Amino acid sequence: MSGLVIALTAAKAQDRYELNSGWKMAAVKEVKESGTAVSLKTYSLANWKPAVVPGTVLTSMLANNEVPDPFWGMNNEKIPDIYHTGRDYYTYWFTKDFKENYPSGGKQVWLTFRGINYSCEIFLNGKKVNAEPYKGMFLRKTFNISKLLSRDGNNRLAVIVYPPDPVGNPNGGQGGDGVIARNVSHQYVAGWDWIRPIRDRNTGIWDKVYIEKTGSINLKNPHIVTLVPGKRNTDGLQKSATVKVSAELENATDRRIEGILQYTLEGTKVSKNVSVAPGRSVTVELPDHILKNPRLWWPAGYGKQDLYVTNLQFIEGGKIVSDSEKLSFGVREIQTEWNADTKSKQILVNGQKVFIKGGNWIISDAMLRFTNERYDAEIRYHRDMNLNLIRIWGGALIERPEFYEACDRYGMLVLQDFWMSGDCNGRWVDPMKKEDQWTRRQYPDDHHLFLESAADMIKMVRNHPSLAMWCGGNEITPPEDILVPLRDSILPKLDGTRWFIDYSNSDEMSYNIIGGNGDGPYTIQPVSSFWEKRTFPFNSEVGSVGVGDYESLERFIPKENMKVPVPRPGQQPSEEADSVWTYHTYTGVGYEQSIEPYGKPSDVRDFATKAQLVNYDQYRGLMEGFSSHMWDWYTGVIIWKTQNPWTAMRGQMYDYYLDPNACLYGLRAGSRSLNIMCNPVDGTVMLVNNGFKQQRNLMLAIKTYDMSGKEKMITQVFAYIEPSSVKKILSVKKELDELSKEEGAFLSLQILDEKQQVLCDNFYWYPNQKGEYSGLNKMKQVALVADAKAIGKGKVEVKLKNPAGNPVAFFNRISLLDPATGKRILPAFYDDNYVSVMPGAEKTIIIEYPSPVANPVLSVKGWNVSEQKATIK
Template identity: 70%
Template sequence: MKKNSLIVAFLSLLCATGLFAQNRYELNSDWKCRSIKEEKASGEDISSPSYTLSGWNNAVVPGTVLTTMLANKEIPDPFYGMNNEQIPDIYKTGRDYYTYWFVKNFKGEQPENGNQVWLKFRGINYSCRIYLNGKLVNKEPYEGMYLRKSFNITKLLSKTGDNRLAVIVFPPDPVGNPNGGQGGDGTIARGVSHQYVAGWDWIRPIRDRNTGIWDKVYIEKTGCVNLSDPHIITQVPGKRTPEGKQSEALIKVSTEVENASDNVVSGVVKFSVEGNVISKEVTLDPNSKQTVSLPVYKMQNPRLWWPSGYGEQNLYKSEISFEENNKGISDSESVQFGVREIQTQWNPITSSREIHVNGQKIFIKGGNWIISDAMLRFTPERYDAEIRYHRDMNLNLIRIWGGALVERPEFYEACDRYGMLVFQDFWMSGDCNGRWLDPLKKEDQWIRRNYPDNHSLFLECAADMVKMVRNHPSLAIWCGGNEIAPPDDILTVLRDSIITKLDGTRMFFDFSNTERMSLNTIGGNGDGPYSIQPLSVFWNHRTWPFNSEVGSVGVGDYESLKRFIPEKNMVLPVYHPNEKPNETADSVWTYHTYTGVGYEGFLEPYGTPSDIKDFCMKAQLVNYDQYRGLMEGFSSHMWNWYTGVIIWKTQNPWTAMRGQMYDYYLDPNACLFGLRNGSEKLHAMCSPVDGTLMLVNNGFKACDNLTLTATWFDMDGKSSEITQQSTSIDASSSKKLFSIKKELDALAKEKGGFLRLQLMDESKQVLSENIYWLADGTGKYSGLSRMNKAKLKVSVKPLKAGKVEVTLSNPASNPVAFFNRVSVIDKKTGERVLPVFYSDNYCTIVPGGEKKIEIECNTSSKSRQVITVAGWNVELQEIIIPKIK
């Protein structure tokens, strides 16, 4: 009997859970739109189901006016060539040009028995009026890009079940003059929205300023009580390790509970996780809302969440529900969370902040992120790919730059999965918000420091965004703005009230390069350099001890450029060593942010590029070297100079030609793999300054009984061992061994060559391999241009659907097979399959060596896929991927 009761209870829980899962759905298709220049009817008329929509266009929702126009082929792709110049800019057309009606018909009858129906918006840019079935829904203004809104539409639903929703969306005001400044003339910052849309040094203006219903729209059905914004806090006392049995963790749960009925309602708020339930009885006044806090749950032996490279990203699925007395579940919310605690500590040696997770200090290796797509075309699949790339670069943090937005829940879900800590800025930038004088800005520096115009709206949006993402374990740091703090009245409330009361678990920095994070001991702005550097700079020149922005080059390869540069513009940039700027490039290149300094002559040591393909190949050599050298240099000074470094930047939300590890189309370039190498958890490296061999250990455990070998390979492939050393390294540290500079100088003097470092454990398993190519005594890579061809042996083995193993073997009689790019190609189109995830790439294989690369990609295409391999001195090979037997 007891067993049957349990089964019935379990089935009832499943039914209730399924019921409420089905009672929330997204309005994401079959929308119609029309410009207000074409449609003069009132919202009451347009939202009447009988009003004809003949002649209206299909609309993209979630989306913007521009994404809708692009889908309807009214504009060319603004990311290709100079197409963006063909699209009218809102500053010249006026706001009415991009003010649109968006209309959606949907089914839904008025519920009975006190049940409620809610219309929910997750983001509209910039302001709107909402109508349903001839009635105005939002009696109060709805404005601000970052504000979610929920409306009880129970009484507005049609009795027939045929409903029409009509939303008129107005652009930001002012829209800003895109005059070439960072954020144009700066006035875009007077509103509470993203600033980059008026143009920046890495993007051209977005012509409609991303006006539209840009984020999700939901219909949700509940009982008379609605739950919203549940909050889960996890506390993990002490210093933990990823392995072994864990001491208990404390779980604190609260939720907002709204009684939408005219009656007093009593019931129970419950939190359920893995069969454990905590609850609290509550009584709710009519038409009231309150926050309910449950008793603290002591979780035994919790599975902890760790940043990537330090442990597993364990996640728990939970449910918070309200069960009305004698009437069953009124509403429930599913919440996924990770058990971890973020702490910070001041490092007096570096004079900067350390980030700790579960009591362990983490050396921060991060990337700056703007936004996934500049036109707000967000998908879970794209988020997943981009965050996975960051994980694959052996990074552990992503900083969300302040000129964009608080990232979407789907972004944070991907960061939770892949172990990326997140440093989240609010919506300020030094450029627009008055950090300095700027002749391109319309208003005085001190006027700009008081942007935005509506401080209360900024704070309302900030509070709402904190509620939206605070349950994600990946969220680590809040920040008031990029390179500038908000106005004092905003800052005080944001820091001392909103963050404290609505979160209370994370560090808040006033601005991204504040001295509360990183003390100014060297002068300057606290960030940079941003351009290509001699590798010695990263090792020998001390920057701020927690550098929030430092970066270099990032032009993609030839296949990448072809996707957005017209063939006639695939023109080789010309280097002028004695002029400033020292490079001239085609106007389309310049439009896509190829800067006047470009590669600054760093390609010349490889020989002046002969054509565009040669340019792109040599650019990848510099890309790889730059980002490996950057992370190696910072890691060599971990805990004595630095506690963290965040690269500016790791991705581009449009087709730009700088600061990216992969292009807009998700095609990785050599930057990604150079960074992956230099950032690996346990790493052997050689200083370009003095030839010192070093080890870096990012792990929590010391590594003993290690053997480091340094081997030289000349341009013919002949090898000679320079040294073999038994060694060890403490946890979370870097260690200098000894210099081999004299040996390297002598060996490289004539033609240059290759240095291979291998770090092995006592069973001779290679834990780290790092291959450098060295210039000759004059600083040129003269030997590379005269290398003999190396014919690699390539084999391809399918492991499972979507996963193959490629083995590259270099016969012992060969020279070094240098810098080989592996790609997955669609045989029918001849184009790369994207995205694709490689365990390594741009690989160098020494004579007698072998490299296994695991590749994961989508194999749903009916066309056969092939593997291609080509390198500096390796001819192109194509191998069809065998079918799984």
């Protein structure tokens, strides 16, 4: 037995590592030699430039100061577009020198590319690696390079990467002239209504490259399925779940390999004897494992996100680990059912129905500069908005495993689109498109490549518990010869556990109710409309504004362009904005109609401050309105959209630099799992319980305040609410109308538990009978008392006190500043922000920040609170 232990321990020397530094690049026009010559160590790279890999040509050019930052001002217009320069301009060689010894004793060395855009030729030490063409943005490729490695361990890899073909004319249309979609690649790079064209169309080795060393068997694409029958609770003793595991085994040798495929879970070993013929690959299914009392994975807001970790191993001859894969997975099961009342699907997790509160996601960075830290911050922001789902829009990509790992941690379900859009793929007549609808309907040109890529991407992300649904495309189905095999063959074979929707607003997902609005709208709405106007009962896209505050705007708009948009009553667009604002997709969506009631903006800072009031009110009202009709009108809603992959102004809860605006906190308030809210139409106070348990012995405190801070208690009453339900309490319309008639009023709604701790605090402000917030502009200044202390590494507790006798300290933005620069620390996570503090009351806010900034400074600034700064104790 001791010999087996020694053999297994020694085998851990096999490993995997990334080739993510030390790359060099040169334009194809500057390299006259062939790949066989360039990939020799004797070939001089003296004049080659440093390259960013993973990355694109443009990210490397930016790193080498050859182009200006395209996200600032009008800089993107200064960068040549590939449509005008020709593809050779952005065709580049990339080289990487690395050390890896020539293997012996049956060991194998593998080279893997997790993504190139769009096609490439690969050379190693004077030999061509890819005998077959390698093209398609969404296709991993692994090559056995064991016999191509240098005998002295010094190796050179050379890759020439060609751009998509065609590249598309960025003519201002959605996806430009549409022909970018003839490739199996992302479509937004030719421009959209929320982004300008990416000039190189993201050509390059854009995803990870790594070397893996194995024994005779390469273990690939492990697959884990968990079955959780019945309706489960989030705590207590659980009935058993079933774990099903399989994997592909590739024998790279010329001899038959015998061995054991196995893993150990919770002390139980699951294994199977396997025999793999020479040069063959087989898929092996292990015996089902019955997991007793499993720790279940739940979406955010419902329960814990427990994850299991195990190693799947192939042990050659029962003695030597040939290869292993670390597997992290959650035990959960996704189900769907049709809701006959709403006429839409509803989602169940572990047998419990979940009201979907989601956000649409494009991509983390438009130039594909992905990091684990950024993924973590962005997904955490979505969790902090009290959302439970992210939809990956079809004009982008299958998100990376690192994205899904963050979603697994934070409990975000994912609806993943494939690479189609109604705009490029022919759903509508579009004069901006080069080709007619019938032609566009058959995009992409290579249907086999699409299906091959889809199958590979399914294998890449299918083990993540967060992945909940697949979608054929954005607002259009794939062509029939893609849709049918994808739906009926590929997905059932490679996954088989998730709901597949043929397109994002399909009848399979949600009927368009007669008299309803369909999906959208995408602009500022009267808050009342979210309560009284029906849309799709499972709405995949509905949203509004998202302009950041002044500090956000100055990150990408030059000072000379900091100009307040000018109203254009009765015209379209309804506002005239500075050209830089327009370039960054400020589209005249009618902010002035919502800002004017707060008073005409005096400058951009004032405009941006008042915009935050609109932002907060819009997104709180949107989610509260949908929640008020939970299960009778709606089974879910997905915001269009919650983030921007560049410095745009449309649809974002935080800016490109990860600075949240008031949209995030308004959406957070409206999306609480247990919420108390007020219908703006009839003044009815309502309770919402998104949880799976009945809530009893709740104390509801309903108060109003006038502009001087005078409090009036309307009622304080005990209440209860059933699981996953909405309950009307009483109407406060009469009291609000009377109090707000002249100057407006405030409404405070609180839920307290049996210990008199506040579970929910919702605060509204109302205009006067003319629809103007006249009283806000007359409010007296408040000297808010701010006290901050460190309560852990990267964690601060802030207490805000408003002395008795004051008016309400209204709408305060809390910021954590770097003392060296005076700028905000980003990202930073506030458990609440844009907060109001009642007279004689105190509010506590917890801030967490991962950045190692010493001695940060707290800034507090509100509507009637002058900015004050405090040191952290």
